[in-house]
Amino acid sequence: MDVPATRSADDGTPGGEGRWFALPRQPERPNAATEGEPRPAVAPGGHLGPLQRSAPAGEASPDAVLVRRTMAEVAPVADEFTSYFYATLFVRHPDLRALFPPAMNVQRDRLLKALLTAAERIDDAPFLIEYLQNLGLGHRKYGTRAEHYPAVGECLLGALSRYAGAVWDGRTEAAWVRTYTRLSQVMIDAAAADELRAPALWHAEVVSHELRTPDVAILTVRPDQPYAFRAGQYTSLETPWWPRIWRHYSFASAPRSDGLLTFHVKAVPAGWVSTALVHRVRPGDVLRLGQATGSMTVDHNRGSGLLCLCGGTGIAPVKALVEEAAEHGRRRPVEVFYGARSVHDLYDIETMRGLQRAHSWLEVRPVIDRNGLTQLPDALRTFGPWTDCDACVAGPPGLIRSAVKALREAGVSRERIRHDAVEELVVPGR
Numbered sequence: 441m442d443v444p445a446t447r448s449a450d451d452g453t454p455g456g457e458g459r460w461f462a463l464p465r466q467p468e469r470p471n472a473a474t475e476g477e478p479r480p481a482v483a484p485g486g487h488l489g490p491l492q493r494s495a496p497a498g499e500a501s502p503d504a505v506l507v508r509r510t511m512a513e514v515a516p517v518a519d520e521f522t523s524y525f526y527a528t529l530f531v532r533h534p535d536l537r538a539l540f541p542p543a544m545n546v547q548r549d550r551l552l553k554a555l556l557t558a559a560e561r562i563d564d565a566p567f568l569i570e571y572l573q574n575l576g577l578g579h580r581k582y583g584t585r586a587e588h589y590p591a592v593g594e595c596l597l598g599a600l601s602r603y604a605g606a607v608w609d610g611r612t613e614a615a616w617v618r619t620y621t622r623l624s625q626v627m628i629d630a631a632a633a634d635e636l637r638a639p640a641l642w643h644a645e646v647v648s649h650e651l652r653t654p655d656v657a658i659l660t661v662r663p664d665q666p667y668a669f670r671a672g673q674y675t676s677l678e679t680p681w682w683p684r685i686w687r688h689y690s691f692a693s694a695p696r697s698d699g700l701l702t703f704h705v706k707a708v709p710a711g712w713v714s715t716a717l718v719h720r721v722r723p724g725d726v727l728r729l730g731q732a733t734g735s736m737t738v739d740h741n742r743g744s745g746l747l748c749l750c751g752g753t754g755i756a757p758v759k760a761l762v763e764e765a766a767e768h769g770r771r772r773p774v775e776v777f778y779g780a781r782s783v784h785d786l787y788d789i790e791t792m793r794g795l796q797r798a799h800s801w802l803e804v805r806p807v808i809d810r811n812g813l814t815q816l817p818d819a820l821r822t823f824g825p826w827t828d829c830d831a832c833v834a835g836p837p838g839l840i841r842s843a844v845k846a847l848r849e850a851g852v853s854r855e856r857i858r859h860d861a862v863e864e865l866v867v868p869g870r
């Protein structure tokens with residue numbers, strides 16, 4: 441059996457005086473701590489290179505095998521692993537605590553998920569690079585800097601060596617050093633490039649707040665600097681009452697000439713940010729926004745029909761897509777299935793009907809759920825055929841899953857279906 445080459449000290453750092461990670465972009469510095477072990481190379485040059493060197497099709501690279509083995513070992517003790525990781529991070533680097541929210545329950549889960557995603561897709565360079573670049577840009581609003589990455593890496597490897605002790609050895613450690621160095625360098629490079637073109641975050645004054653139902657508000661804000669986005673995307677938003685607690689909200693209109701941004705927010709029970717946005721925010725309050733992200737964008741030059749399935753506030757990005765299609769001017773048929781639990785929950789149906797009256801290429805079909813079951817898949821089967829359509833799906837995770845399944849059964853190919861990341865959409869009733 442392999443003997444762990446590096447033992448964690450109680451504070452989660454590697455044994456001895458060494459460090460696993462050099463500061464980013466300084467490959468001449470040593471970056472492996474273990475005496476007698478070959479020092480794994482820091483990703484050279486542009487730092488995207490090593491990730492692009494994928495294993496032959498169907499075959500996992502040696503690093504991928506070792507990284508996945510470690511993650512499998514850690515998965516059953518995920519809670520203890522993440523608690524230990526953050527505890528050591530904040531003990532060793534107390535200055536980093538201020539970047540994180542006071543309550544750490546959600547983020548703890550996300551970091552491990554990100555690592556699992558990276559481990560799972562480690563040989564899929566195009567996916568991983570795009571994923572990490574977005575993550576790197578998103579980290580700018582937290583105040584994350586390049587020099588923070590080695591600190592996180594040290595504590596991560598410390599926690600891995602402790603909780604994956606049964607499989608941890610010198611080769612595994614070297615694989616993790618290489619992997620973390622590459623992942624973090626993609627994030628660092630993306631953030632550095634983005635610094636040249638956009639602020640880390642925007643301040644946005646609330647200019648209107650309309651309560652559409654007792655728990656859904658429509659908010660319009662004016663960013664302090666030009667804000668670029670596409671219909672179908674979403675942003676991160678922070679309120680003044682809950683600093684460092686960021687949540688995602690979709691843009692509810694296509695980019696406007698006056699630069700204003702609109703969001704639909706549903707207050708979820710005991711929800712920190714949504715409740716504040718629905719019940720507390722007033723015109724004049726200033727929110728903070730991260731940058732726009734998300735891949736539910738549409739190429740309006742395509743001739744095929746566009747099918748949109750949405751529920752709850754999922755109507756927001758769909759309305760934005762319809763507006764963008766209208767501005768584009770090309771007469772592409774667009775069908776919107778708008779699902780809700782009751783007529784009362786179809787809070788934006790009049791706006792959608794107004795758009796339908798204005799545009800002959802648009803068909804809007806409200807769909808009311810029965811017995812707590814979403815009727816969207818049934819409604820989809822009643823109409824069609826959809827085989828030659830592009831499709832967008834927006835709303836709560838359950839709706840996304842059932843709509844994607846129904847679309848696949850209706851013959852829409854996987855690559856033509858777009859939706860936001862389901863695993864992030866954890867809160868029911870969106």
Ligand SMILES: Cc1cc2nc3c(=O)[nH]c(=O)nc-3n(C[C@H](O)[C@H](O)[C@H](O)COP(=O)(O)OP(=O)(O)OC[C@H]3O[C@@H](n4cnc5c(N)ncnc54)[C@H](O)[C@@H]3O)c2cc1C
Nearest residue numbers: 687688689690704705706711712713714753860864865866
């Ligand atoms: C891409 C994307 C786009 C979105 N767009 C919109 C939008 O346009 N409009 C909109 O209203 N919302 C949207 N959301 C949801 C939004 O980001 C928030 O999740 C929602 O507003 C709740 O945030 P909160 O802070 O109020 O609730 P929180 O304080 O985060 O939680 C509220 C409740 O949910 C529970 N909860 C929290 N996390 C979990 C979890 N991991 N598992 C199970 N239960 C949990 C909590 O216990 C609590 O009871 C979007 C989400 C994503 C990922």
Ligand code: HEM
Nearest residue numbers: 536539540541547550551554578582584588589592623624
């Ligand atoms: C490879 C390295 C890293 C990975 C994979 C990673 C991953 C993640 C993920 C997936 C999230 C969830 C929210 C989001 O998507 O933005 C997140 C949030 C966050 N990360 Fe990282 N991260 C890394 C490095 C760092 C570093 C070096 C810092 C700085 C100390 C940092 C600070 C934060 C903060 C402050 C949050 C927000 C927490 C919250 O909103 O609850 N991360 N990270």
